[in-house]
Amino acid sequence: MQTFRVNVVTPDGKVYDGDVEMVSVRTVEGELGILPKHIPLVAPLTVGAVRLKKGSTVEKVAVSGGFVEVRPDQVTILAEAAELPSDIDVDRAKQAQERAEQRINSAKQDDIDFKRAELALKRATNRLDVAGK
Numbered sequence: 344m345q346t347f348r349v350n351v352v353t354p355d356g357k358v359y360d361g362d363v364e365m366v367s368v369r370t371v372e373g374e375l376g377i378l379p380k381h382i383p384l385v386a387p388l389t390v391g392a393v394r395l396k397k398g399s400t401v402e403k404v405a406v407s408g409g410f411v412e413v414r415p416d417q418v419t420i421l422a423e424a425a426e427l428p429s430d431i432d433v434d435r436a437k438q439a440q441e442r443a444e445q446r447i448n449s450a451k452q453d454d455i456d457f458k459r460a461e462l463a464l465k466r467a468t469n470r471l472d473v474a475g476k
């Protein structure tokens with residue numbers, strides 16, 4: 344099966360660099376599956392898992408927003424933050440999840456803190472999901 348190069352980079356450095364058969368990302372408009380020779384595009388990402396498929400293995404990376412750039416020879420995911428399952432601190436994510444839930448319960452819905460807590464909750468839930476917890 345044909346492969347193509349995928350890079351996941353954050354302001355802190357490279358998180359993933361490898362050849363895959365398919366990558367799926369969560370854009371603001373929905374899930375996008377990318378196969379070799381996909382048309383070039385740039386799309387904004389939401390909080391979600393990037394799935395990297397090669398053979399019978401699927402690797403996941405937790406991504407907290409950013410952009411995906413599809414070029415003929417490679418796909419680059421420029422993420423605000425990104426972690427492989429092995430780099431996810433589960434206790435930290437659980438604490439972030441609890442903190443966000445408490446804020447959501449105490450803040451008013453049109454409050455800026457409510458929106459920030461909602462996003463923090465999404466990041467924490469996504470990390471726990473990618474870590475398999």
Ligand code: ATP
Nearest residue numbers: 407424425426430431432433435436439463466470
């Ligand atoms: P927290 O409240 O725990 O800081 P957060 O969602 O606000 O979580 P981010 O602002 O998304 O954190 O990320 C800041 C940095 O910390 C990034 O480099 C990110 O990769 C890292 N990070 C955040 N949470 C975790 C985690 N649970 N495990 C490993 N790295 C994490």
